[in-house]
Amino acid sequence: MIVQRRGEKAGVRANLFIAVVLAVAALTSGCDAVSSKANGVSEPLTPEQSKAQVVDAAREIVQTLKLDASAVVFRRSSCNDQHEAPFRGVVRIKYPLASSFEASGSEVEQMVQQLKSNGWGENTDFKTHASSLAKNQVVAVFNPQAKGTVNRSIELYGECRDVTTTKDSAGTTEQIDLN
Structure with a gap:
């Protein structure tokens, strides 16, 4: 026993x-x-910080340019083709069409110059065929006016530093009020 x-x-x-x-x-x-x-991402951002990064930049652009924004939309975008972390915040500012393609091009040139005088610069590694500027690690892309669209847009891309968001938690688009 x-x-x-x-x-x-x-x-x-x-x-x-x-x-x-x-x-x-x-x-x-x-x-x-x-x-x-978080490997490969120095100083990761929370989802809230990545959103604030692009929303604050959008607010600055709209105020600086006195832009008549018809809609402002936020979304999270994966920085790779696998839809995995890291993610970034993206804001699209929609604004009215110009009277012509030429007028639109001229207006965009004026907007770019005005933003440059407020600290935005062309030093960006972001690849696009459109005009683009960067400030505080946010890239603003001025999409050209296109035939058949109901508005023009400026897209703002934040840093790829949100390692918390996942494909499932990324969500859909969200309307943003910049006031």
């Missing part, structure tokens, strides 16, 4: 040891999963 009790105690200790090892492994791998998600 003494042998059985010792065997039972050894079994309990073994089970306890296994439970502790599994708990430590789960906790450690959980931390590793979070830190590996």
Whole structure:
């Protein structure tokens, strides 16, 4: 009977040891999963910070240009083709069409010059065929007026530093009030 009790105690200790090892492994791998998600992203942003980054820039552009925005829309966009982290905030500012393509091009040139005088610069690695400027790690792209569209737009792209958002939590578009 003494042998059985010792065997039972050894079994309990073994089970306890296994439970502790599994708990430590789960906790450690959980931390590793979070830190590996941030690999390659220095100083990650929260989803709220990535949204504020582009919404604040959109507000500045609308106020500086005294732009008659018909709609402002926010969304989160993955920075890769797999729709995985990191994500960035994106804002599209819609505004009325110009009387012609030539007039639109001229207006965009004036907008670019006005924003340059307010600290926006052309130093951007963002690849686009449209006019683009950057300030505080946000890129503003002035989409050209196109035939068949009901408005023109400026798109603002934030930094690819949101490692918390996932494909499932990215959500859809959200109307933004810049007032």
